[in-house]
Amino acid sequence: MNGVAMGTVEKPLIDRAAAASGVRRLLVLGGGLILLAALLALFGHAYGAIALVIIFGALAIAGIAAIFATALGFVQFTGRIAEGAIAKDFLDTARTGTLIVDRKGRIIYANRAYGEATGATTATTVKTLERLLAREPEASEAIYALANLARENRAGHREFRLPRSLSGGEAAPTAHWYRASVRPLATSNGLLQAWQILDITADRKHEESSFQDLQHAIDYLDKAPAGFFAADADHRIAYLNATLAGWLDVDLSEFKPFSRSILEFVPEVSHGLLSPRLNVGASDAPTVIDLDLVTERGQSLPVRLLRRSAEGDAAAPGIVRTLVLNRGGDNEAPGSLEVAEARFTRFFNSSPMAIAALDEHGRVVRANAVFGQLFGAEAAAGGAEIERSLRENGREGLRQALAAATTGRAGIPAIDAEIEGEPPRSVRLYISAVPKAGGDSDEAAILYGVDITEQRVLEDQYAKSQKMQAIGNLAGGIAHDFNNVLTIITASVDFLLLNHRTGDPSFQDLLLIKQSANRAASLVRQLLAYSRRQTMRPKMLSLTDVIADMHLLLKRVSGDNTKLERRHERDLWPVMADIGQFEQVITNLVQNARDAMPGGGRITISTRNVAADEARRFGYAELTEGEYVLVEVADTGTGMPAEVAERIFEPFFTTKEIGKGTGLGLSMVYGIVKQSGGFIFVESTQGEGTAFRIFLPRHIPAQVTAIKSEGGSVAASNAKMDLSGTASILLVEDEDHVRAGNVRALKMRGYEVHEAASGIEALEVMEELEGRIDLIVSDVVMPEMDGPTLLREMRQKRPDLKFIFVSGYAEDAFAKNLPEGEKFGFLAKPFSLRDLAVSVKTMLDE
Numbered sequence: 060m061n062g063v064a065m066g067t068v069e070k071p072l073i074d075r076a077a078a079a080s081g082v083r084r085l086l087v088l089g090g091g092l093i094l095l096a097a098l099l100a101l102f103g104h105a106y107g108a109i110a111l112v113i114i115f116g117a118l119a120i121a122g123i124a125a126i127f128a129t130a131l132g133f134v135q136f137t138g139r140i141a142e143g144a145i146a147k148d149f150l151d152t153a154r155t156g157t158l159i160v161d162r163k164g165r166i167i168y169a170n171r172a173y174g175e176a177t178g179a180t181t182a183t184t185v186k187t188l189e190r191l192l193a194r195e196p197e198a199s200e201a202i203y204a205l206a207n208l209a210r211e212n213r214a215g216h217r218e219f220r221l222p223r224s225l226s227g228g229e230a231a232p233t234a235h236w237y238r239a240s241v242r243p244l245a246t247s248n249g250l251l252q253a254w255q256i257l258d259i260t261a262d263r264k265h266e267e268s269s270f271q272d273l274q275h276a277i278d279y280l281d282k283a284p285a286g287f288f289a290a291d292a293d294h295r296i297a298y299l300n301a302t303l304a305g306w307l308d309v310d311l312s313e314f315k316p317f318s319r320s321i322l323e324f325v326p327e328v329s330h331g332l333l334s335p336r337l338n339v340g341a342s343d344a345p346t347v348i349d350l351d352l353v354t355e356r357g358q359s360l361p362v363r364l365l366r367r368s369a370e371g372d373a374a375a376p377g378i379v380r381t382l383v384l385n386r387g388g389d390n391e392a393p394g395s396l397e398v399a400e401a402r403f404t405r406f407f408n409s410s411p412m413a414i415a416a417l418d419e420h421g422r423v424v425r426a427n428a429v430f431g432q433l434f435g436a437e438a439a440a441g442g443a444e445i446e447r448s449l450r451e452n453g454r455e456g457l458r459q460a461l462a463a464a465t466t467g468r469a470g471i472p473a474i475d476a477e478i479e480g481e482p483p484r485s486v487r488l489y490i491s492a493v494p495k496a497g498g499d500s501d502e503a504a505i506l507y508g509v510d511i512t513e514q515r516v517l518e519d520q521y522a523k524s525q526k527m528q529a530i531g532n533l534a535g536g537i538a539h540d541f542n543n544v545l546t547i548i549t550a551s552v553d554f555l556l557l558n559h560r561t562g563d564p565s566f567q568d569l570l571l572i573k574q575s576a577n578r579a580a581s582l583v584r585q586l587l588a589y590s591r592r593q594t595m596r597p598k599m600l601s602l603t604d605v606i607a608d609m610h611l612l613l614k615r616v617s618g619d620n621t622k623l624e625r626r627h628e629r630d631l632w633p634v635m636a637d638i639g640q641f642e643q644v645i646t647n648l649v650q651n652a653r654d655a656m657p658g659g660g661r662i663t664i665s666t667r668n669v670a671a672d673e674a675r676r677f678g679y680a681e682l683t684e685g686e687y688v689l690v691e692v693a694d695t696g697t698g699m700p701a702e703v704a705e706r707i708f709e710p711f712f713t714t715k716e717i718g719k720g721t722g723l724g725l726s727m728v729y730g731i732v733k734q735s736g737g738f739i740f741v742e743s744t745q746g747e748g749t750a751f752r753i754f755l756p757r758h759i760p761a762q763v764t765a766i767k768s769e770g771g772s773v774a775a776s777n778a779k780m781d782l783s784g785t786a787s788i789l790l791v792e793d794e795d796h797v798r799a800g801n802v803r804a805l806k807m808r809g810y811e812v813h814e815a816a817s818g819i820e821a822l823e824v825m826e827e828l829e830g831r832i833d834l835i836v837s838d839v840v841m842p843e844m845d846g847p848t849l850l851r852e853m854r855q856k857r858p859d860l861k862f863i864f865v866s867g868y869a870e871d872a873f874a875k876n877l878p879e880g881e882k883f884g885f886l887a888k889p890f891s892l893r894d895l896a897v898s899v900k901t902m903l904d905e
Contacts, residue, residue: 158254159244160187167251176237176256178226188239188254197221198237205241209252216240218259225256236263286362286383294320294333303383308355321381324352328411331428331436349386361386413486413508415439416493418501419465421446421457433486433510434478445506450477457488464492464504475511485515516680541579543794545889548576550800553892576889597635597735599758602666602690603627609642613649613664620659623649628667634688634755640731647728648692648751655696655749663693669754682738686757693750698743707741782896786903787811787828791821791837791849792865801836804892805899818844822852830857834903836886836895839866847877854881861902865890 150157156173160166169185179185189206192198201217208215217239223232236259244251280287286303290296295317304311307324322330329350348364365382407414413433415426423430423443431439438448446454453476460471474488489507552573559566606613606625617623645664652662669677669687699707708729728751732739736756743749788810792798798814805812813828815821818841825832835853839846846864853860863884877883884902886894 154257156256158185158187158256160252160254162250162252164189173256176225176258188256191225195221198239201239205239205254209241209243209254212243212250214240214242224258235260286385287381288321288383289378289380290321291317291379292377294322296321297378306354306360306383306385307352324354326351326353328427328429328432331431331439345382352383413506413510415445415506415508416502417445417461417504417506419461419503420444421461424502430508433484433508435480448478450479450483453477453488457490460488460490461504464490467492467494484510484512487511542888543797545576545579547794547796547800549573549889549891550797550804552576554800554803597637599633600636600638600641601631601633602641602688602755603631605638605641606645606664606666606690609645612646616646616649617653617662618659621653621656622659622661624661624663626663626665630668631666632668632686632688632757634735635758636735636755637731640735644728644731644753645690645692647725651725652692652694652696652749655694655698660695660748663691665689665691665693668757674754679738679740682740682754687737687754688757690753690755691750692753693748695748698745698747698749700745704741704743708739780897780900782893782900783809784900784903785809785811786833787813787831788899789813789815789821789824789832789835791815791818791835791841791846793817793838793841797838800892801895804895808896808899810899817841818846818849818852821849825853832857832860834861834863834899836863836865836899839864850877850881850883861905863898863902 150168150170153170153172156176157168157170158166158173159168164187166185166187169179169182174180174185177186177188177191188202192202198219198221201219205215205217218236219239220234220236222234223229224235225237237256238259239254239256241252241254244253281301283300283302286300286306288296288299288303296314296319297316299307299309299314301311303309304314309319321333325333332348332350345365345367348366350362350364352360352362354360363384363386365384367380407427410427411429413427413430415430416424418424421444423439423445426434426439434445434448437443438445446457449457453474456474456476460474463471469492471490471492474490475485476488477483477485487509489509491505491507493502493504552569555569556566556573559569606627610623610625614623649662649664656662667689669689671684671686674682674687675684708725729739732753732755738754740752740754741749742752788805790798790801790805790812792801792814793816795816798816802812802814813824813832815824818837821835821837822844835849837846837849844852846866850862850864853862861884862882863886865886865888884898886898890898
């Protein structure tokens with residue numbers, strides 16, 4: 060135990076300051092002896108030389124001892140002896156036990172408190188904390204962590220609990236708490252480590268006592284007959300007591316501070332009442348609010364809130380404390396005026412309608428929470444003029460209604476107005492007079508406001524939809540009649556071309572007529588596309604592949620001055636669409652974008668999946684809920700104003716110069732998308748460009764089947780087909796000229812043809828012929844009896860009778876009126892004589 064100075068021992072084993080002082084005294088004594096011997100030798104004394112030799116020898120031995128003492132650190136030459144003594148005295152009298160060891164764990168110093176804490180009474184019994192606590196399970200982990208910190212020259216502390224005191228001497232051992240720490244010490248002798256230990260049992264008992272007192276206080280608050288909660292400025296609940304949790308059906312064991320908002324338990328119409336800025340002042344008087352809370356089970360709980368802000372409270376800045384009183388009928392005396400007032404206040408604050416009391420000048424006397432939400436917090440403040448919140452077109456009506464109310468008039472008509480702001484909100488206002496019953500009340504009228512913004516939007520969208528539907532019906536009707544005319548023209552030209560050769564002067568004119576008829580037929584198909592009555596053959600498509608295959612075509616359509624970009628999301632969902640019609644949609648949109656950028660620009664075609672929640676965020680009211688594949692065609696062109704964008708899909712509406720477009724391109728796009736079950740929207744900003752967004756429903760196939768296209772082989776076989784025959788055919792058509800042309804064409808092929816002008820006449824012909832008919836070719840839209848009805852009547856007697864429908868409408872437009880599983884052929888108007896002959900021959904050969 061070299062070098063240990065124990066404060067508990069009366070005399071330290073080694074006192075380095077005393078040793079250094081002795082060495083210095085020895086050096087002074089030796090110097091004096093040398094001086095004396097020198098004087099004796101100088102004056103010739105007989106023993107002077109001998110004395111001088113003896114003194115030098117003694118001094119040499121002392122010098123060697125001093126050197127070893129200095130090397131071992133027992134002697135230090137310093138001028139801070141007094142400061143060292145002060146530090147030593149401070150450590151010896153300190154309350155915290157301190158132990159200083161070197162890098163090898165050898166004990167350098169231990170003070171009196173360390174000996175008292177560890178039970179060491181002499182220097183030989185002092186042990187390091189590592190040796191003392193290594194076998195204590197409760198403390199070994201903490202000491203091991205401190206030892207690791209010491210080896211890394213880092214400081215740290217740990218607390219641990221022992222079942223007994225380290226000092227011993229207790230008659231009945233009790234648990235003790237200790238705090239141990241270690242930190243490095245840089246000294247002139249190298250790096251040392253200071254270990255400290257302190258008994259903190261008394262502090263822990265005080266903390267436990269304080270904690271118990273706090274638990275009792277919380278228990279008192281939890282079991283109070285009133286509810287209580289504290290919330291921050293964002294309405295997040297920092298604390299709620301068990302009483303309120305029970306009322307709201309909240310499980311306190313799962314509740315975490317600031318994890319839930321008090322607004323979850325307040326109806327939306329009453330949210331404005333809880334704004335600290337509006338109802339919690341800086342005065343000591345609490346703010347009183349009567350409203351209904353909504354429990355986790357959806358039950359209504361009438362309460363009165365007494366709120367007070369923690370303004371100026373450094374411990375809880377921004378926290379609002381609220382006392383909750385249950386105002387249910389069981390908790391109040393029946394018939395009480397206070398109960399009636401509280402009930403009225405709840406109804407007033409919880410009403411989903413905006414309510415405000417106005418004076419004769421239109422200033423707000425008081426208002427409920429919904430009024431503040433609808434008109435704004437400034438308008439709801441006392442003294443604010445409601446007129447300033449409305450747009451100019453609604454102010455005069457409000458003035459007249461208010462003037463009528465101040466005279467006591469009843470039955471004041473409602474006022475439709477718009478509230479200032481972006482976007483503006485539409486509101487319907489009802490004003491009723493307040494009877495004068497004496498008193499100092501300034502209330503002259505009661506205003507009720509209902510937000511009708513969504514209703515107005517739906518009305519506008521419905522009107523627009525009705526308008527588009529009406530235009531579509533008109534276009535479809537025109538297309539049907541026009542198809543009959545084109546059929547007559549085409550058939551007549553075909554008959555004339557049979558009698559004219561290529562060198563005939565009239566041959567070129569006949570070809571020009573036929574080409575013009577075909578061009579007119581193309582315009583009719585566009586009208587049918589808009590009215591959603593064209594024939595479509597939908598199949599499962601990957602739009603990424605379809606657009607990629609169209610890239611070269613779209614590059615040519617977009618022009619040399621335009622940069623075409625494609626952006627496709629991975630794993631695009633499949634859709635059901637007619638590939639030919641969809642290609643026409645994309646081509647038309649790219650061409651339209653090119654025309655909007657006369658000086659060049661960029662066209663971007665992008666596709667991606669849109670989940671149901673994202674579809675809702677687009678904000679398109681017409682877009683129904685579901686999963687979609689989005690196709691967006693955007694350009695950087697001139698854009699268009701809102702009034703043009705509203706009419707962009709109407710047929711024959713165009714912004715191009717005369718002769719540059721028919722106005723049917725985008726209307727056709729609209730019809731194809733709608734007939735495919737999708738939606739199309741346009742967003743445009745003048746000077747920035749336009750974006751068309753197409754939403755096609757995601758298709759989830761029930762099973763994967765191979766789809767084989769046989770169009771090429773059919774077309775090739777038709778070219779070589781023998782179109783003659785001898786079967787008996789009944790031709791049903793209400794248009795005389797169309798019927799006559801078709802009868803003539805079929806008779807030229809050798810068929811026996813019977814004709815009828817309506818479905819009823821066809822039944823009569825069938826009865827006359829006693830059912831000897833092989834095929835019926837019938838129009839769909841006819842007076843008295845349409846084609847599908849005729850099919851059902853005929854199949855009752857002849858289930859195997861073959862049928863071909865001829866129509867300018869899509870096959871799907873009338874197939875839904877037929878029983879499921881019915882088989883029939885279809886020929887779209889207008890058609891050539893050869894098309895008719897091919898359809899008849901194909902159906903007869905099946």
